[in-house]
Amino acid sequence: MTQQHAGHTDTSFTLETHLDAPGHGRAGTIHTPHGDIQTPAFIPVGTKATVKTLTPEQIKDTGAQAVLSNAYHLYLQPGPDIVDEAGGVGAFENWDGPTYTDSGGFQVMSLGVGFKKVLAMDTAGLKETDIRAKSGERLAKVDEDGVDFRSVIDGSRHRFTPEVSMQIQHQLGADIIFAFDELTTLVDTRTYQEQSVARTHRWARRCLEEHNRQTQARADKPLQSLWGVVQGAQYEDLRRQATRGLIDLSKEFEDSGQRGFGGFGIGGALEKENLGTIVGWVCEELPEEKPRHLLGISEPDDLFTAVEAGADTFDCVAPTRLGRRGGVYTLDGRMNLMAARFKRDFNPIDPEVGGYASDNYSRAYIHHLLKAKEYLAGTLCTMHNLHFMIQLVDNIRASIIDGTYQEYKAEFMGRYYANKK
Incomplete structure (x- = not known):
């Protein structure tokens, strides 16, 4: 169901067709306050409110329908208050189409346990030290309440919690935002993965609570759609448990007259050989009427695999970094x-x-x-x-x-x- 907010329509999804083949693949349309996204769709990454080396007009010329920016980096520079004053990240960067922001959850891993390491899709031939940074080297430390970051710019200390991530992302004003989560590696223990999934679920509840508070407090702004993020690494039971937990959480909020999740992200370090299987587990549980975004995938074979498994949109820095x-x-x-x-x-x-x-x-x-x-x-x-x-x-x-x-x-x-x- 769509909601009205200062004359703006909420983000929604129209399912058009399924693949004429086995699997969960489909075509659809994500409707946002700043335009539609025809899916499946690849979303370029504009980390700091810019796709490196390109103007917004050049991005548009590539056929891009939306751009994804990074909440952590925009929080550090120039600051979410400045982006908010500019009219949101789209207006700030002169992009008139749909926008996404991630939550800072990727930086929980990339600046923490994975600092200066590779987010591996295949651990063959890699030692744990190739994937996990020593504790003293990390710029992010996780606890139950949130994450302590040290700035990549000047080393200053910053505290991210689910509430802070929601406040930042509401100031950034993207159409689609993500719940604050913890990204783990493939070499984290089963016990830690269980703890992390449970913690990410508790953070998701806090994100929904703050998202609803911010939506009411900022009633003059276009509605933003909050998407939950499914973790669980390579474990089927954890992936399905995490997915069902987020669905139940969203329904709980919707049943009480509040806003639930408008869609879902599928995150984590995914084994390449099991990518389709893992995404398939999640999509088998997810409701068909809500879109699914697969974070960090761009190799052509992975895109075909992920589409067949049920993913609708994708983002990755690989094409721009490679270029x-x-x-x-x-x-x-x-x-x-x-x-x-x-x-x-x-x-x-x-x-x-x-x-x-x-x-x-x-x-x-x-x-x-x-x-x-x-x-x-x-x-x-x-x-x-x-x-x-x-x-x-x-x-x-x-x-x-x-x-x-x-x-x-x-x-x-x-x-x-x-x-x-």
Whole structure:
């Protein structure tokens, strides 16, 4: 059911169709106060209210429908009060479409147990010390009430609780916001994962309570949709328990006349080989009428797997980070334009994919820019990678709707991974 708030309609979801294939995949539309998102959809990450190297107009040219920013980083700089005064993160960055903010939960791991480590999807060949930072090295420490952070900018100390995260995200004003959670690693013990899931559930209740308080206190602002985040690592019982707990919690609030969760995020370190299975466990439990966002996934094979398992939207820094280093996606796989073989290659990055970078510049020119350390190189490669990823997911959506999904998947995967050993 939608709610009215100072003339603004709440975020909602329309389910259009399911895959003409086994699984939980579907196409739909997320309706927000700042426009619709056709799903499945890839959401670019604009951590500090900017997708690095791109203007909002260039982001729009890639086909992006929404942008996701980071509550922790915007809290540190410039401060949520300044973003609020500007009219919210969309107005602040001159983006007129839908916006997301994450809760700071990723930084619980990335600045804590995972500081300067890799969020592994595969632990084969890795030692625990490759994944977990020593206690004294960490910039985030978790307790029952919240998390103590040390700033990545100046080392100053800051306290995040579920209530603080909600207050910050309401000031940032994104259409879709996430509950404050604890992200764990694949090498945390089963006992710790159990404790963490229970704590994240207790934090989710506090997030809903504060979300409802902030919604009432800020009745002049567009309605924001709070999404719960499912954790539980690689354990089926914990994933299902966490999902059911969030659904019950949301229903409890809705039954009392308050706002529950408008959708759900699926978080955590996910084993690549079990990605579809884990996402499937969660989506089997989730209500069909609410959207699901999978955090931190962007490899093409993972996107197909996640769509089939029931995920609707995705975000990841990989396409933009890769682009700033000269890495680009093509229909024949990834390549790095820094390589010497591109010095006299006057072909587009990928003429079939097209987009602004491929339509106007050669591999040789971008190779030159990379070698010369010109900023334009990052801009062009980033534009191309976002265009590639967004076009891929848009094509997946179209194939779901017209019943050709399996054929499209086979064609794309067969070509993209043809040379992979």
